[in-house]
Amino acid sequence: AQSVTQLDSHVSVSEGTPVLLRCNYSSSYSPSLFWYVQHPNKGLQLLLKYTSAATLVKGINGFEAEFKKSETSFHLTKPSAHMSDAAEYFCVVSGKTSYDKVIFGPGTSLSVIP
């Protein structure tokens, strides 16, 4: 069985400071992992994905995430937050075969303070 935990329901940072959004997963085999972003009143947009290639994955808008198998983590980071980064972020774990095994985390709401 697969599961995903986002350790913070809400994160608040000042503009220009680093962002860290935490995600831990559970999977009986090597998973695929994704981060999606949702801006207010919009659909979700893919930020980045890990599919067993390089463990450090770079995404759009300066975000990156590192897959750490020993810690079963896939934390999302950005060196310097912008106001436009304020949004909801979802960590997603995916199965190997059937797409109905895609599991969304509950989301982390990121606020950026000017």
Next chain:
Amino acid sequence: NAGVTQTPKFQVLKTGQSMTLQCAQDMNHNSMYWYRQDPGMGLRLIYYSASEGTTDKGEVPNGYNVSRLNKREFSLRLESAAPSQTSVYFCASSNQLSYNSPLHFGNGTRLTVT
């Protein structure tokens, strides 16, 4: 460059009424999905269609039906709406039914059932 288009954007129904949510994609994707989003619960899969002519139940199918009208269109029907179906509904598509294929989302339909 429309991507995934959902209609309507907002809808208010009374208990027992029926309605159909429409979704169309112009990316020539094979697979399409319907999700619902509720606060603190992430996204939950209602139904999906791996390819034209096929549909399958997801995590929360009760009270819903779907139709894959053609490769582009995938509709979701509520036959007798209930207050528990108040939610934001997202349609998504992907190139293939695979763990490696990210989802492309529409902007959502906000449904309130009174």
